[in-house]
Amino acid sequence: MAATSMAAALAASLPVPSATAAAPAPTYEAIPASMAKVIDIEADIPLASVQLDALVVTKIIKHAREAPSSTAHGLLLGLDLDGILEVSNSFPLPQHVGDEDDKSSKSSARHQASMLRSLKEVQADDSVIGFYQATTLGAFFNQALVDTQAIHQDKLRHGGIVIVHDLSQTARGNASFHAYRLTAAFLDAYKKTNFSTTSLMSHRLTFSSILEEVPLKIRTNPLLSAFLGQLAEPSKDSPSSATIGGSPTSGLGPSFSVLDLGTGGVTRNLEQIVEAVDNYRTEEGNLSYMSRQIARERAKAENYVAKRKEENAGRVAQGLAPLPEEDVSRLFKIPAEPSRLESLLLLGQIDAYGKSLAGSASMGLVKMYAANSGSDV
Template sequence: MAAATSMAAALAASLPAPQAAPAPSAPTYEAIPASMAKVIDIEAEIPITSVQLDAIVVSKITKHAKEAPGSSAHGLLLGLDLDGTLEVWNSFALPHHSNDDDDKSAKGVARYQSSMLRSLKEVQADDSVIGFYQGMTLGSFFNQTLVDTQAIHQERLRHGGVVIVHDISQTARGNASFRAFRLTKAFLDAYKRHNFSTSSLIDHRLTFSTILEEVPLKIRTNALVSSFLGALSEATPSTTTQSSPALATSSAAIPPSYSRLNLGTGNTARNLEMVVEALDNYKTEEGNLAYLQRQIARERAKAEAYVAKRKEENATRIAAGLAPLPEEDVSRLFKIPPEPSRLESMLLLGRIDAYGKSLEETASTGLVKMYAAKANAGN
């Protein structure tokens, strides 16, 4: 958790600092026309209701997620808020360090981020950070780094920014999965208070499903991207067809597809492993919490026993006509540890839920195909 916090803090240090409001003075510019007053949101009063992702950003994120090891792909989103829509026009990847020291890695990423933003500004490109993206696998994206980074973004960016998560496993099956999220107000309030005790979770009505709120997302394409995708989908003429015109008619036919023979069970074993691993981590975390709760209960029992004993002694002294002993600060005599945070437990529950939904989606289709294949094999 400390490493995640240091990484988020280092990245936040390279973000542009919020500028203080200038002193009021007589305006020397023309007033904004009434027709444009809603679109040009200078005071950031229009709430964000949707996110629009440019097609070039989709291709960049997909390419980065495919090349990055595991689910380590992450980077910054650049764009502008316009009439309640957060338009993402560009993005760039952030480096991933796996074997370096955590502090050195965080500082290196922050330096790279500052250098990229400075370079974009020098060439007069858009350098307005509006959020970040994160690659994930099997639908699970709940982790401490994502929460810390998004919390800092919502505090420092103009409209709070968003995090866009991209499911790599869905892309491998031919489905482009992009979702936009923001932290809920209830979670941010508990996060700023650094209080995730049981009573705080009850007061804020927090569960793993109320940590993030999803923002509607749409993808915008342009003619250039559509032309590029159309060129990729066109079949290239083979050398056999060119040498033998008689085969031109047969080659123009739709090539055979064997995708239906794939039972779709390739990710099932990996998905089950992730579910078991998440359950083990949750069980370990719950064991740690139970141990800390027993420690707290023991210290409280000692403090209560000490207070009860002191009351009995004072009652005996008062009955004997003696002055009672002075009351002492129990918190100084007994170091009662604070109630442990349950944030990690909530995040682990979110992972288990995501892995379970992904398993339900993939296994249901796979089981139907397996039964169908078994029935056909029997005939």
């Protein structure tokens, strides 16, 4: 889905202040001192961490596995209490492949409004506090994520958060969830729509300073913990439980995924790195071409100004009136400096692919050494 489509759909579904007639100011009772630290009316308590419910974890994993592509995304629902963003529920957003941006954004907006209305009718949490995004090999830097998060930080309390779920890590048995939000410096440059070289230097922006990570913890209720504990315990009475060496196994069954050397994943990771580097070189080539165009137009304008000054100096020496100064911007169309945001995002993708490759390659190297030593026995 295009960046404008997803951002427009979220902007249409989020609450917008209605322009109605001014009503008489209501009166409120003072909040008791014992509740003042818990109920953060003015959002004075800074966001310290994100608490993800286990139900939301299973929903995100299920949606990411069943989605036709690796870009599954959805909304997060919950509440902000005492600086902790509690995510209690979520629901997926539809994916429109091949549709027009206008139609897909309207369809997504209708779906979101219908889901939020249904949740409110059943007395469930219907407050949007962010969104989640599935990714592969840790490369989640893209224009759609930045645009969507910028809308959330502009309209939601405490700016909302984005939770990134890495499918490649989950396939290896490690459920990867991280919470992020845009930094204040990047958000300031984004609102000004200025990602020129001067703006990047003044805001001290690099690909690593676009997002800041928020501490995240997963909460499980006692019932779920008891269920998982029961599954992990060996059962002698169950007729379906197989025995290995005379000892009963657990209800989960054996898993041999850790024995996979993971060579296929390394190959795919290298292909992604090569593709990202090619995209970055293409983008840098376009920026270089635009910079040369700007330099040529500026040189023409400077030569014209210098020639006019020299001509006016000669006229003054002859006792003639100098020629009027003309607006150089009208005579020479000097294009604006191109945005370097895409270059930053591509550098972030290359960095993420590199870190994923380092982790998978080191793990695969240890497994291959172990397999080689075991084959000699």
